[in-house]
Amino acid sequence: MTVNSQSPVFVSSAAAQEVFRWKDAIAALQAAYGQHLPARATPPRTVASLEKTWLRTLPAIPAGGRYFGAKLMGSNMGDAPPGIEYVIVLFDRTTNRIAAFIDANLVTGFRTAATSAAALDRIAPQKPARLAVIGSGLEASMHIRAFASVRELTEIVVFSPTPERREAFAAAATRDLGVPARGVGSAQEAVEGADIVLTAARSRDEKPILFGDWLKSGATVVSIGSTIPEQREIDISVVERSDLIICDTLEEVLEETGDMLAAHTAGIEFRHKAFSLSDLMSGACSEQLKQAKAPMFKSVGGGLQDIVVAELILTKALEAGLATPLPIDFETKR
Template identity: 30%
Template sequence: MRLLDNDDVRSVLDMRGTITALRRAYDDLRDGEATYVPRIDMFAPTGRPDDYYQWGSMAGVSMSYGIAAVRLKSDVVSWQGGTHEKYCVRPGRYCGLILCFRLTDGAPLAILQDGYLQHMRVGGAAGIGTDALARGDAATLGVLGSGGMAWTFVEAIAQVRELTAVRVHSPTPEHRTEFAGRIRSELGIDAVAVEHAEQAVRGMAIVATATDSMSPTFDPAWLRPGAHVVCVTRRELGDALLDHADVVTQLGIHTVPHGTDVPMMEWKAGAIAAYVAGRPEDRRRIPAGRAPERGAWPTLLDLETGRVPGRRSDDDVTVFVTTGTQGLQFASVAGHVLQRAEKAELGRRLPAEWFLQDIRD
């Protein structure tokens, strides 16, 4: 077994490699050589009145990399001030792990920290969706958010379109100013920080919203004809944007569809299928998924196989929802990382025997 931390992963994973791995995964999915288990969550009270324990899992297989991967996350969550907050053990610390297994003999191969890879796989998927739906001449980008996920969105979109200008808005002036400076210095693209969300959106060919907001992040009336919108979570979507758009496509199935008849299953925060423990007064603390979060639209695979049309004119407003197929993404990008980590002999080695036993389950 190989144990890889975020620094190990960062040393062998760039955005070009991420997008390549994801494209291979979606080729596998199209050809019947991949599959995935949608995300399912579990909630339990912590014993405190203002938060909840949340467990999440998703899994996938990609034949191109010969592995199965399971991503697990353990968080204490709260919903306050219009944002979704979380931590593990203490604020500023998090626990997310990717477990990888070899398909040919079932052997446990690796445990990876998921933080850096998580940001990269979401950004890479946003880039693929933007490539599929944005106008070919789209060269300007408005960004809402200035965190790690927003950075990978900019990186990925810059891989699929020749950007000439970026505008950045986030609530904290220092954060958005630093973010714009990083775009200029690392990507060589003219970027400015702006005070209001409208300034980041109005007139831009591509709009990326990458925030932890629990509600829509901008007014779709600000969008110019032909704009493309890409988001991190369904929480950032609103009915007005979905009504305004000519084309809405999602990456894939992101959870058990809302309303499926499964005993004890509920659709809570983010409209993710979940099993919930707790008394009625506890459960009321968990927000229910809004209608846009529960929506189902044609998938990237539908688009790429021609089952549904994509952009039909230069004036179409398109939306790409970067949720779904998470387990497949972890399998493919983790597989890509493992190939390079093995060549570079990265990480700590743990005896495989520690993870095997002589008792049949």
């Protein structure tokens, strides 16, 4: 089949990794969240489920972008081999055609860390910082690289339950970022004296892994590991300590994450100090930000992040000749 100029392309994770740049993604996300968007442009994620099979969809239409679309992920947790695949489908506003399919496994890590860094850049003091990391997986690895692009890091201290993994994480951080890094034997030891604290690994038994009295005065917290009601990551004392809580998706964070549900059950009031990422980027909570001494960013992820970063990656992959043309042509209904 002959591929016409409007046939869609495929962008692999390898291509995405080659063209992705932290500073570009962070700037694009700050701009996207700084624009007013009606709720219908970024609706909540939806999950279809039947027995052990589930499908999650995250759609979004960014303001001013060429592309719009959705990320899809699904899995049968029954008899099928374990694993989850992610795909972002982008539609082109200028042609009304399907433009691209993007392997979204790495993109998901990129967009989550870039969004956290976009928020951190606005809420954390503009000075060199010691970073504590709880967790040593892909998300934690992405985040330290994103954070290093917006703040000078003087030291990275990491805790995760497996000594070999935290030592490998620290070695990679020093090698790739040129920042002194070390692993330690407990979360509390990692957090002690830290200016920025990243929690990127919810506990295995769904008990909190970060407590408010561990945090030094003025420390900024970034929590990304508890995204559904059944998950826990930060103790209610962290919620109580925080005087400004920025949420990438306000209602989902406040009403659908185990950490915030636990704080609500304990009688802790937090709605008056919780604002959306759009509020932060647009300046709607600038007065609260000026007063904040213990800010926190809490994330569940959102379709806007996926589509903004996917557009950036698609544009650069096309320019670099790294997008694979697909020998398919969708029929257009007119």
